[in-house]
Amino acid sequence: MIQLFKLKKNGETATKGTTKRSSAAQLRITKDINELNLPKTCTTKFDDPDDLLNFKITIAPDEGFYRGGKFTFSFRVGPNYPHEPPKVKCETPVYHPNIDLEGNVCLNILREDWKPVLTINSIVYGLQYLFLEPNPEDPLNKEAAEVLQSNKRIFEQNVQKAMRGGYVGSVYFDRCLK
Amino acid sequence: MSAEGIRSRQFSCLRKILERAGPVCHPDFEPSAEILNFISNDCKVLVIGAGGLGCELLKNLGLMGFRDIHVIDMDTIDLSNLNRQFLFRRKDIGKPKAEVAAEFINKRISGCNVKPHFCKIQDFDEDFYRQFSIVICGLDSIIARRWINAMLVSLLVYEEDILDQTSLIPLIDGGTEGFKGNARIILPGMTACIECTLDLFPPQVTYPLCTIASTPRLPEHCIEYVKLLQWPKENPFECSIDGDDPSHIGWIYEKSLERAACFSIRGVTYRLVQGVVKNIIPAVASTNAVIAATCVTEAFKLASSCCSTLNNYMVFNNVDGVYTYTYEAEKKDDCFVCSPFFRVKYMDLPHDGMKLNEFIEFLSGLQYQMKNPGIVAAFAERNRTLYMSGVPSIEEMTRDNLKKSLKELNIINGTKLIVTDVTRPTPLEIVIRFSEINN
């Protein structure tokens, strides 16, 4: 047992040599970033290499419906990382059943299934998977999901149309081909 | 009668416990009048949070003989606090919690000196925290818990890897939710810390975004839809949601009702909307009393050594009868905050003319055997990323640093570096010391 009474009664407290520590969130993100091991389809972009809490990751799928496109996601890591997941938004307008037109992304590990053991790397793999296997069963963009379910060919054409830049229905998409 | 005379009688109950020996007392316990003197005069306690737990903590400390108490709270008093935060009255609404609480205690318990701080814990530095003998938290924020935990760990002093116990400040932490609560003792560097057991904090309730967007079933799904998707899109008040603004809650309530009606979902109520938007955690006076009392009993044991302390985690629940369970939360070997791997280490380098790439070679050498270390310098103002080979965009932007000397990179005696590498479970924090400085 620690004997506070004996230790502190003389008011002597060791003060020498302590250095301010970095926050646990800061340390953890530094480690996460240094150990990023991304597939070749992904690139990172740091506006400021000193700020590891805010950055962008671009995914350029090399197979599937979205081959040839380039999609940028913004990552914002908060002070409660990794207890809370980072906030991720898709900055490229995309015709996708699991990403809505405001850039919200429906990926389980970004919300309900997040755990502190997961890393930025796990999220990037999750995002990449969304482009390979868009999931029409649990859509955010209902129209896109319905088209994917009823006619894959039309869906593919719509994706192409959107990536080339243009309207799908009444919605305009910016060009995002490589 | 002198003021001192009144005080010395006041604690006759504590004196019996502290000045009488007994066969089942802790073997380290040496009863004497000195102990109460220590508690009253030398044992400085910091209470973080002057809310439901905080009010109780201050009262309990004052009546258990502690007199030198500080309290920090950044909040002001709200009407919904009055069902449990018993140091506050209607007339106090809007005033700082810490100030009102301190004034009340000082008035009611003569001799007690509570010093309030109406600010964030992050506003104080090491020197402030170092003055306390015990820190007790009554917080609802995980971020604040993690912060104070890391702060207390960083105050530890090691000599040749042996902890200098005079640098240790025990942290006692309480938390409640409805009729459930928990209390724990953390001896920084010695027992499991907040970061070791981050998993114990329940994650906030969240629902899959796609359920919210396409297959809502519960009233909560409808409210989350308005909060997460509809609000940012329509931005009705040109600002983000303020849960305390009735017009905001009113808007969300109406839109949630509309959405629920579309899907024939029942059960959207104003109270539920408030609860979901503000993430309200139910709270009652009784649970706060129980948990705060446990915290102060443990503080009293720590300060007096009169019996062994909680080892080290207690959960409480009184929905069905009254139930407690105590167990020892385990220290994590690779804890980011308190693991010995991770203690701030000193690294002696020959001279500050050393180039960054030479330094990296040194880290890759026999002593450290790192693969591709990422290096960040923690300067007081902000961190600076010196080099990271693994991330192409950063590598490119920091490549020029490789040829610079440490001196050119503003690294001086005492600069702290954060070094991460795949070979280490946790980042390494090192303080650089140069044997020689080139002028």
Place this chain on the structure above:
Amino acid sequence: MDSNSPKSPEQSEKTKKYDRQLRLWGDHGQFALETAHVCLINATGLGTEILKSIILPGIGSFTVIDGGKVREDDISVNFFLDENDIGKSKAEAVTRFLLELNPDVHGDFIDESLQRIIENNPSFFNSFNVVVGTALSELEIILLSSKLWELKVPLLICRSYGFIGMARLQIKEHTIVESHPDNQNTSYRLLNPFPELKTYLESFDLDSLELKDLAHVPFVVILYKYLQEYRKLFGRIPKTYKEKETLRDLIRKGMKKDENGLPSAEENFEEAIKAVNYVLTSDEVPKEIVKLLTDDNCVNLTTKSTSFWIMANALKYFVEKEGYLPVRGVLPDMTAETKHYVKLQQIYRSQALRDSESVYRRVQQLLQQLNQSADSISEADVKEFCKFSHDLRIVRSSCISHEYLEKPFNSSYIVSNLDDPDSSMEYYVILRSIERFYSEYKEYPGNLDDHVEPDIVKLKACVSKLLSEIGSNSIIKDDLIHEFCRYGGVELHSVSSFLGGCIAQEVIKLLTHQFIPINNTIIYNAVSSDIVTFCL
């Protein structure tokens, strides 16, 4: 409030103030609190801590009984006293400070001893919903316990003694409709669906559904289908672990395969597999409820029967007729498309309504037979009763004075617990012995520094005497007796505060008839920070 703000339901000041607790016990629980009157005997530190945690949430009114004057010692353990009160009436002093806690609460005090009140005004306690006594002497406990047992007023006696705390509940009978279990029981009725449910469940043809539609079928539909298939194959429902595994395999086989021939991990199928065990037993009437329905008070109604038992009797009639408890009508969330979920919810809800109407009709008949007014039990009461019928509870305790006065009826329970060195029953025996000690010597053992040693001998004698009355051969360690003498009868504020929180919550449970009270004695040990419960 901002005049431009959209109209939202008017929230009263009171709802705002009590918001954090209304989320736990509801407006009806709050109403029960606000109409209750609680009595505290002895304004100890423990006593005022208990009152604090029931005044803050808004108890209707309280009365403090204490014939003593404030001494200096009292001030250091009682937050509701200060220096200026020394020499004044303790009851009056604490009442003044306690009333400041909540302007909604009424409070008064009686500056008289308990004994005199019981002697002069035998029906005094009739008007209270709960009576709490702290630091009572043995004689007071006996007097109060017999009186309140006779009046059927719930009594909590409690004591804070050094590092040890004790509380005991005496209540003839306490009935609970809303017990708030951690896991609310939902009976899905898949083994024997009522007609509307059966029609709905069978309206699905899972085999013809496309993957996307299949993935949004509620798991109950899936589980029902494979249960039927299992029955067809084996002629009965699965009972053993192995049989349940067979059912789970059937469900797994029903999952659609993806391009690679692997079963696609559909959450609703997973939910169906997980629910197998639960669904197969959840339709049974729980043992606790069977016991309750065969209780004398349920079976033999009289003109004095309470609403609870009249409804229980009607429930019993329903269960005998239908073979099930009423459907709860609340459906937990599950993976499903909105329209399926809403429809299913509606089916369960309508059945719940039909079931509770049926119970209500029976209740009306019973009220007539018992010559009670038809509106003494409302349809809403019956609806609630049916909704929570899986989790109804009763608590009945023993009468404390019976244990104190006669050869204890529960002595074998105490004896067997004393034989177990980990049971903490010895703390109970010592606390009882201390009550004796106080009656005999008019002070607590070890009150004065130079009395500690001699008092150990005296307290040991009290302990031995009590043990022999109970019929126990156990020996209580001298060290433990010494420890209690060391305390010298002091109250430690943080120990009282812990206990005060616990007991306040017990009072709230008794008043709201929600949550489950202790049955019936707890010992709190602040050294080990644990609580044990004894059913004395």
